[in-house]
Amino acid sequence: MPKALLSDRRRHTNVVHRIAAPVRNVPKEYVHLHDEDAVLLTKWSSLGSDRFAVTAHWPEAGVYGGSVPLLLAQTVRQCALLIGHAELSVPLSHQTLMELMDFSVSGDFYDPKNKPDNLFILVTAKRNNPRSLRIEQSILSEGRLVVEARLDYSGIAPAAYRRLRGAHAEVAWEDVTSPAPVLAHTVGRTHEREVLLAPSGLPNRWQLRTDVSNLALYDHRVDHVPGLVLVEAAYQAAHAVTAPDCHPIRVMSTFNRYVEFDAPLWIDASVVPAPDEGVLHVEITGVQNGGRAFSVSMDCAR
Template sequence: MSGRAVPDIPAVPRLPHSAAEGPEGIRKEYVHLGRSEMVLLTSWWCKEDGEFSLSARWPAPAAGLAYDQRMLTQTVRQSGLTIAHAAYGAPLSDHTVLNYFDFTVAPGFQVPSDAPCDLTVEVTVKNAKTRGNRVSSLDMDFRVYRDGDMAARAESEFGWLSTRVYRRLRGEHFEVDWNTWPLPDPVEPRIVGRSAPVDVVLSAGDRPRHWQLRNDVENTVLYDHPVDHVPGLALMEAAHQAANAALHPARFEPTTVTSAFERYAEFDRPCWIEADVLPAAPGETSVLVTATQDGETVFRSRLGGPCG
């Protein structure tokens, strides 16, 4: 994870002029969701070759939160998928692979606590690869704006595999018995920065700063529909919660996050989450979160920011 720099946010971030000819609506199929209420995007349009603009609306966050990180990661995910399917023709039947996901949030960013919030997402496709006549990966840069100011910037690479290739890759894990796995008890929500037990993705482990991942399908923000492996955004949420738990009772607001997905995390075996607090510059905190399953690393994330 040392080879990538977290995307910078300009000192004077202003929304660029849009050359859009007109927006198009969002199909929930584009964003791979079954529940329409979790579709955060409202429209998209192509400004020029490789440059896109999308509109998004976030619900008000839970009390006490400046914003909900899950809305940010979902917005980036949905933006990348929409562009891939609508503009680059990625087949809806293909399986998406998330290779990495890095983002920066502007210090002090917050959204209204009592009403939905409208945002704009500007996307640049930095590199597009094809295999035959199909898109195989898109490396993208995302800028999220609120009221003309850049609130966050993200970089991520999405890849696609045909069902034939994906079935061969996944083997016996291609199909799972949905929601049949044991669900351990959640840790106390306030320890991980959440307000309700259903939103907690960690269960107490056997030592400090060590937890078992819990996959509660009632958490519809992360588990919208049956899938064959733990969603990448669920692992990112586990990293966020683990960092907060490791630093509790201090309040941690990560502003830089790098994440790498190394293997699929399966539902039918325990996945362990561990947090290490690392040396950091004065006034900053850095936490490395690692997810392992069967003794092998499946995911790593490094989160940094102020802690008080």
């Protein structure tokens, strides 16, 4: 496994057998979803001192199409939202602003023989400030540590959010259009409907496709492009420049501003030298209206 993102994690996998089993079902509202079948988390419990246990189930098929990177990012996202709302008093009425999502993954996690059905997640919650949370996660499969992750996000009260978003607070989804996609296999996808990148006419640059009919990424109406869409677009861009295979084993994502539906978002990817053999390092940047909207540093196993 790559060097841990979270240096203060010293839990042994045997901890799984020492803690109380999670006892509560996860409501879809706690993870900001309308489709119950899209909820990957199953139960959770408190371990005391801002520590929690969460279980997750990955279906063979369904809205996420069996994509390991998408399932993993969605699991990390859902876990952070669940703990914020259920345990840390973040009101369900608040809007959330994702600030960063980082994770490191065991190199053999992408082997189909190791694909997990059920996951166990040890969670630690911290407050960056009164409004912002850091949710750190150790994800285990069959008692083996396979992923370490952290996600920072802020909760914004409805009135403050309306002031912040201004004219962008309402989006007519029926007017949202997307350019034609690149070929699905070039970005590691099977179906055209899954492709988030459109040609730009320049090498290693693409335009983001905001296809709101993609239920894996647009479960319900939102006024900006979700952070999960940007992470998936970064994965597809990394695949395009490292083909034929890109298995992200370390991902560090930073979100600088909201991505709007009414202007093109340009995504650039480049491979840069990596100190470790067997690893390709990719830098991905998204720019909208002349300003950086997000950036992702990704290590991919060869």
